Amino acid sequence: MGKNRYDCIIIGAGPGGLQAAIHLARYNRRVLLLDQGGGRTRHARRLENYLGFEPASGKKLVDIGIRQVKSFGVEFKSEQARSLQAENIFAVNTDQADYQAPYIVVSSGARENHPLIKGMNRFFARTIFTCVDCDGYRTTNKKLVILGDSLEAFRLAFAMKQMFTRDITLILSPHSLPVDHVDLLLEEDIAFVAGKPEEFLGETDLTGIRLADGQEITSEVVMLSYGYTINDSFLTGLPLKRESGSNKLITDHAGESSVKNLFALGALRVGRAQAIIAAGQGAMVGIEINHRLLEL
Numbered sequence: 243m244g245k246n247r248y249d250c251i252i253i254g255a256g257p258g259g260l261q262a263a264i265h266l267a268r269y270n271r272r273v274l275l276l277d278q279g280g281g282r283t284r285h286a287r288r289l290e291n292y293l294g295f296e297p298a299s300g301k302k303l304v305d306i307g308i309r310q311v312k313s314f315g316v317e318f319k320s321e322q323a324r325s326l327q328a329e330n331i332f333a334v335n336t337d338q339a340d341y342q343a344p345y346i347v348v349s350s351g352a353r354e355n356h357p358l359i360k361g362m363n364r365f366f367a368r369t370i371f372t373c374v375d376c377d378g379y380r381t382t383n384k385k386l387v388i389l390g391d392s393l394e395a396f397r398l399a400f401a402m403k404q405m406f407t408r409d410i411t412l413i414l415s416p417h418s419l420p421v422d423h424v425d426l427l428l429e430e431d432i433a434f435v436a437g438k439p440e441e442f443l444g445e446t447d448l449t450g451i452r453l454a455d456g457q458e459i460t461s462e463v464v465m466l467s468y469g470y471t472i473n474d475s476f477l478t479g480l481p482l483k484r485e486s487g488s489n490k491l492i493t494d495h496a497g498e499s500s501v502k503n504l505f506a507l508g509a510l511r512v513g514r515a516q517a518i519i520a521a522g523q524g525a526m527v528g529i530e531i532n533h534r535l536l537e538l
């Protein structure tokens with residue numbers, strides 16, 4: 243096998259890509275794992291819903307995973323996949339080199355869509371959240387503001403009330419709501435404000451949000467509802483089937499996309515996005531690819 247030829251190339255070292263790498267490397271397969279750094283899991287301050295993992299940051303989970311894959315001989319490179327060609331073998335290009343493999347795992351995740359509001363970095367992932375499944379629990383019985391730009395945020399307000407807290411203000415910008423929707427919010431005792439959020443207030447603890455018109459809304463916790471965009475620019479030109487609306491890749495039960503031998507994991511593929519789900523998908527895909535590599 244040539245220097246840049248692998249059994250499998252995995253793009254993205256979130257929990258999905260890392261778990262696929264662990265499985266494949268433990269069949270003594272030659273695996274390249276490319277990662278550009280960042281990623282949604284690294285933003286998580288405290289993962290509490292991952293079986294067997296004492297609550298800790300997502301960065302810690304990924305750092306442990308990277309040490310683990312290296313211990314089994316995976317080649318880990320801090321490089322960004324720029325493009326991917328599918329011919330009789332896959333070719334992945336980065337700014338540093340070109341690599342080939344008969345199997346590809348795409349586990350490059352997604353990035354948040356929310357606007358950058360002054361003061362956000364102080365509180366992001368501590369008291370400002372983006373993922374209900376991950377952090378909704380932390381809003382229990384707190385004074386919650388939901389920020390969004392679509393009817394998704396409107397629906398989220400009702401869901402949050404059923405699960406976590408009765409004290410909710412919904413702030414929408416630029417979207418306004420039809421009158422009957424506002425009435426529904428009133429009936430549920432959910433406050434509604436149409437306005438542009440300009441700054442998160444508070445020094446160490448979040449105390450509220452200032453809007454462009456000067457209004458200040460008090461708040462202990464915030465849920466952002468702007469969705470996310472998948473990291474797929476290097477897949478341009480491939481005939482991948484996607485879910486309309488989300489643009490996520492459609493895969494079969496084994497995780498294979500509509501391009502043969504190209505597998506997808508985690509936030510990038512249709513389905514729920516959680517660290518433990520991505521890791522489970524990674525294990526499945528690793529086992530599946532190994533079976534295909536076997537010459538029986």
Ligand SMILES: Cc1cc2nc3c(=O)[nH]c(=O)nc-3n(C[C@H](O)[C@H](O)[C@H](O)COP(=O)(O)OP(=O)(O)OC[C@H]3O[C@@H](n4cnc5c(N)ncnc54)[C@H](O)[C@@H]3O)c2cc1C
Pocket residue numbers: 253254255256257258259276277278279280281282283284285286287288289290291292300321322323324349350351352367372373375376377473476507508509510515516517518519520
């Ligand atoms: C603030 C926050 C808190 C969260 N908390 C939790 C939680 O408590 N529990 C939970 O289960 N989930 C949580 N999540 C969600 C979780 O991170 C994701 O749903 C899931 O882990 C996705 O994993 P992944 O492997 O698909 O992608 P990611 O973890 O996003 O990893 C993708 C990796 O691919 C890399 N990459 C992207 N493009 C390229 C490229 N072109 N070339 C090379 N590398 C590339 C990225 O740099 C990144 O390292 C949270 C998310 C956020 C944002």
